[in-house]
Amino acid sequence: MRKFRRYTTVTSDKAFTLIELLVVIAIIAILAAILFPVFAQAREKARETSCLNNMKQLTLAYLMYIQDYDEVFPRRDNGDADIIPVVRDPTPGDSNGVVYSYYKNFGILTCPSESDRAQWVDPNNVNALQPAMTPYWSSAWFGWKAAWGWGQTYGYNGLRDPNYPSQAVNRRPLSAINQPAKTILLAHSLGPRGATWGAGWFIEWQPDALAGFFVPITDKHFGGAPVAFCDGHAKFVLQKVAHANNQEPRDDNPDSMWSIQ
Numbered sequence: 001m002r003k004f005r006r007y008t009t010v011t012s013d014k015a016f017t018l019i020e021l022l023v024v025i026a027i028i029a030i031l032a033a034i035l036f037p038v039f040a041q042a043r044e045k046a047r048e049t050s051c052l053n054n055m056k057q058l059t060l061a062y063l064m065y066i067q068d069y070d071e072v073f074p075r076r077d078n079g080d081a082d083i084i085p086v087v088r089d090p091t092p093g094d095s096n097g098v099v100y101s102y103y104k105n106f107g108i109l110t111c112p113s114e115s116d117r118a119q120w121v122d123p124n125n126v127n128a129l130q131p132a133m134t135p136y137w138s139s140a141w142f143g144w145k146a147a148w149g150w151g152q153t154y155g156y157n158g159l160r161d162p163n164y165p166s167q168a169v170n171r172r173p174l175s176a177i178n179q180p181a182k183t184i185l186l187a188h189s190l191g192p193r194g195a196t197w198g199a200g201w202f203i204e205w206q207p208d209a210l211a212g213f214f215v216p217i218t219d220k221h222f223g224g225a226p227v228a229f230c231d232g233h234a235k236f237v238l239q240k241v242a243h244a245n246n247q248e249p250r251d252d253n254p255d256s257m258w259s260i261q
Contacts, residue, residue: 044113044221044222047111047112047113047221048113048221048222048226048236050111050112051111051112051113051153051188051221051225051226052226052234052235052236054108054109054110054111054153054154054226055154055186055187055188055226055227055228055234056228056232056234057103057105057108058096058099058103058108058109058154058186058228059185059186059228059232059234060102060103060232061099061100061102061103062074062095062099062102062185062186063232064099064102065098065099065102066174070173071173071174071175072171072172072173072174073169073170073171073172073173073174073185074095074098074099074170074171075091075095075098075158075170075171076094076095076156076158076159076168076170076171076201076202077091077094077095077149077158077201077202078090078091078094078147080158080160080170080171089137089140090131090133090137090141090147091147092123092133092137092141092144092146092147092148092149093121093123093148093149093152094149094152094156094201094202095156095158095170095201095202096109096121096149096152096154096156096201097141097148097149100142106121106122106123109121109152109153109154110152110153111153111188111220113220113221114153114193114220117151117152117153117191117192117200119151120148120149120150120151120152120153120191120200121148121149121152121153122146122148123142123144123145123146123148124144124145124146125146125148126145126146127146129150129151130146130147130148130149130150131146131147132145132146132147133145133146133147149201150198150199150200150201151191151192151198151199151200152189152191152200152201153188153189153191153200154186154187154188154189154200155186155187155188155189155191155200155201155202155203155215155217156169156170156185156186156201156202156203157169157170157183157184157185157186157187157202157203157204157258158170158202158203159202159203159204159213159215161204161206161213161249164205164248164249164250164258164259165251166249166250166251166256166259166260166261167204167205167249167256167258167259167260168204168258168260169183169184169185169230169260172260174230176260177230177260178254178260178261179254179261180229180230180231181229181230181231181233182229182255182257183229183230183257183258183259183260184203184227184228184229184230184242184257184258185228185229185230186227186228187203187217187218187225187226187227187228187237187242188217188218188220188221188225188226188227189201189202189203189215189216189217189218189225190215190216190217190218190219191218193218193220194209194214195214195215195216196211196212196213196214196215199215200215202215203215203216203217204216204258205242205243205247205248205249205256205258206243207243207244207245216239216242216243217237217239217242217243218239219238219239221236223238223239223240224236224237224238224239224241224242225237225239225242227242227257229257237257242257249261
């Protein structure tokens with residue numbers, strides 16, 4: 001007689017309850033809430049480092065420029081000259097355009113945290129604030145079509161304020177900068193995010209947003225910005241520190257990072 005084996009299926013009656021599933025989901029949500037800001041901060045820190053590296057490369061271009069031009073810093077823009085001719089040189093890129101031959105890479109002119117500002121360093125982007133250049137000036141400036149630079153990222157310490165004769169380095173000889181390691185050359189500017197007229201190509205100390213010119217450094221990077229100094233080094237500086245009252249560029253304040261004193 002043939003015997004048949006009986007097979008039985010063993011099943012477990014254990015399963016996740018709804019409460020257990022909710023607890024797991026809650027734990028995952030808590031971990032995500034903790035970790036995502038950390039990842040975001042790490043990503044922003046990497047962008048800040050990239051911005052600082054851009055600043056260092058651009059600063060090197062300025063220092064090479066002054067070595068070739070009697071150790072005198074470049075002009076700020078086309079309105080910055082001892083004698084203004086009847087037909088102004090449009091000076092595309094402003095001071096950053098003047099030193100273009102020493103870096104020749106538009107990519108270093110935009111911070112990865114504000115990639116939208118790349119439009120202001122496009123030499124072919126003609127718009128209301130970046131007018132087209134005549135064929136003559138275009139041929140004089142590398143074939144560029146637009147007087148670019150309005151809201152660009154990296155601003156020049158180049159505003160000669162009558163109230164502060166010691167402020168700014170534009171058109172000054174290097175020998176006139178008494179403390180190059182403490183005097184600002186360039187910084188990531190606030191620009192279109194709140195500066196007067198959205199100007200980004202120059203910066204100054206003035207902390208009052210209602211003043212005639214309010215063109216501070218940015219607070220985009222954890223409240224501050226990469227700042228380059230006249231000796232070539234660059235570092236992170238908080239916006240509130242750069243524009244504090246003790247940084248007012250008075251002739252009797254040699255500690256001001258905006259002053260040549």
